[in-house]
Amino acid sequence: MKRIRLSACLLPVLxxxxxxxxxxxxxxxxxxxxxxxxxxxxxxxxxxxxxxGVASSTGGTALFWNPANNVFADFQTELILQxxxxxxxxxxxxxxxxxxxxxxVLGVTFMGFYSDEIDRHTLDAGVNVFEGTFKPYxxxxxLSYAHPLGDRFAVGAGVKMIYEKIDFYxxxxxxxxxxxxxxxxxxxxxxxxxxxxxxxxxxxRDQPFDLPTAVRLGAAYTPVSEFLQGKLTLTAEALLPQDTxxxxxxxxxxRLIKELALRFGTRINYDTQGITAGAGFVAGNLRLxxxxxxxxxxxxxxxxxxxxxxxx
Numbered sequence: 202m203k204r205i206r207l208s209a210c211l212l213p214v215l216x217x218x219x220x221x222x223x224x225x226x227x228x229x230x231x232x233x234x235x236x237x238x239x240x241x242x243x244x245x246x247x248x249x250x251x252x253x254g255v256a257s258s259t260g261g262t263a264l265f266w267n268p269a270n271n272v273f274a275d276f277q278t279e280l281i282l283q284x285x286x287x288x289x290x291x292x293x294x295x296x297x298x299x300x301x302x303x304x305x306v307l308g309v310t311f312m313g314f315y316s317d318e319i320d321r322h323t324l325d326a327g328v329n330v331f332e333g334t335f336k337p338y339x340x341x342x343x344l345s346y347a348h349p350l351g352d353r354f355a356v357g358a359g360v361k362m363i364y365e366k367i368d369f370y371x372x373x374x375x376x377x378x379x380x381x382x383x384x385x386x387x388x389x390x391x392x393x394x395x396x397x398x399x400x401x402x403x404x405x406r407d408q409p410f411d412l413p414t415a416v417r418l419g420a421a422y423t424p425v426s427e428f429l430q431g432k433l434t435l436t437a438e439a440l441l442p443q444d445t446x447x448x449x450x451x452x453x454x455x456r457l458i459k460e461l462a463l464r465f466g467t468r469i470n471y472d473t474q475g476i477t478a479g480a481g482f483v484a485g486n487l488r489l490x491x492x493x494x495x496x497x498x499x500x501x502x503x504x505x506x507x508x509x510x511x512x513x
Contacts, residue, residue: 249479250452251466
């Protein structure tokens with residue numbers, strides 16, 4: 202009981218972070234934000250667990266979710282590559298390298314979101330004239346660093362350079378991220394929080410728009426009982442975006458053996474997104490993960506996400 206009370210005393214630090222970090226969030230108007238690809242998660246493991254990762258992700262994928270988690274992870278360097286076919290209309294590609302530097306962890310990330318070809322038409326004397334095609338896309342290059350604060354806390358910060366192009370119009374912007382992780386006194390319990398995509402407006406064709414600033418608050422619990430032997434991880438997250446309603450994510454992972462893990466999750470308060478499932482395979486220092494993401498809206502393809510990790 203004494204250990205539990207000590208953990209509870211540290212929670213106000215997390216609360217303070219969550220009160221201060223969302224201040225830029227409340228400034229946006231509903232529906233104003235663009236570049237929603239910046240809010241999309243990276244990593245098939247996290248996708249299979251209901252798009253949760255702020256308290257459970259490690260390695261290269263944690264650079265997108267919460268790099269502060271890497272302070273407590275057991276690796277020196279990890280590379281992650283991802284391919285995601287989204288809605289049958291877009292390709293979401295990502296790559297990241299996390300590298301331990303002293304007590305901290307440095308991260309470098311790339312994310313690209315590419316549309317299929319779109320026809321360009323103009324009206325000429327009331328006639329619809331075909332003028333070719335174009336492919337909208339946006340890319341983001343990021344740099345992050347995480348460092349411990351004592352034995353049970355870690356904090357991180359990141360910056361991203363963003364570029365978006367739609368037909369003839371383009372713009373460049375900068376976004377900042379803040380992260381915190383707390384390993385509770387209850388063994389196996391981890392809290393995480395993030396405030397991402399904080400920055401000024403971007404502009405296309407004299408139409409300014411906000412970045413998709415969002416706050417995530419989550420927990421992950423891996424029971425260490427003799428029966429489960431650390432094989433099960435349960436995750437839960439609340440997503441607080443600036444431009445739409447609050448959402449929740451739930452997930453679970455069960456490691457059958459060291460080389461094979463099964464995952465399941467769900468996403469709550471979404472109009473078009475439902476359950477998720479996936480599996481992970483480990484062979485030496487290589488890890489291959491796959492996730493299926495159910496789309497409940499008719500006309501949209503279900504998601505299939507693949508990520509490959511290498512640790513050394």
